[in-house]
Amino acid sequence: MRALLAMAMAIACGAAAAATSADPPTKPVAPAVPPVTLARIVAAAMQSEWAYQRLEDLTDKIGPRPAGSAGYAAAATQVADAMRAIGAQVSLQPAKVTHWVRGEEHGELVDYPGRPSGVTQRLQVTALGRSGTTGAGGLEALHKIKQRRPDAEVVE
Numbered sequence: 001m002r003a004l005l006a007m008a009m010a011i012a013c014g015a016a017a018a019a020t021s022a023d024p025p026t027k028p029v030a031p032a033v034p035p036v037t038l039a040r041i042v043a044a045a046m047q048s049e050w051a052y053q054r055l056e057d058l059t060d061k062i063g064p065r066p067a068g069s070a071g072y073a074a075a076a077t078q079v080a081d082a083m084r085a086i087g088a089q090v091s092l093q094p095a096k097v098t099h100w101v102r103g104e105e106h107g108e109l110v111d112y113p114g115r116p117s118g119v120t121q122r123l124q125v126t127a128l129g130r131s132g133t134t135g136a137g138g139l140e141a142l143h144k145i146k147q148r149r150p151d152a153e154v155v156e
Contacts, residue, residue: 057078061078066100067098076092
């Protein structure tokens, strides 16, 4: 059963590597797997906690794994080592992966109804992956609302 689980992980990892590669593959990553074999792999995996234990290892020991990060590399190594431990033959292949680097993020309410003079409120914010920058000058939400929806009722 462990061999079938190892095969399932190898197929999944190969498909993930192919999907994240910047260059389209020139040849198939792996030969087509017959549906009967895939059904046996699924049935075996459903009877075991092995895959969930590996997922727990990834989330608890490594944490975030954005493409191109140290966590991404550590996760690939950890999964390969786990598969080797059950007898699978594993090799890690280099893959070109685009990645996003989080920049500095901050937000602050600088003007609002009832604001005491000289008081601002800091906001906790985070950026979404692959989102664009706001720009060096920041933004004024009220201005943007009026610009996009001149008919909007804005309470000041």
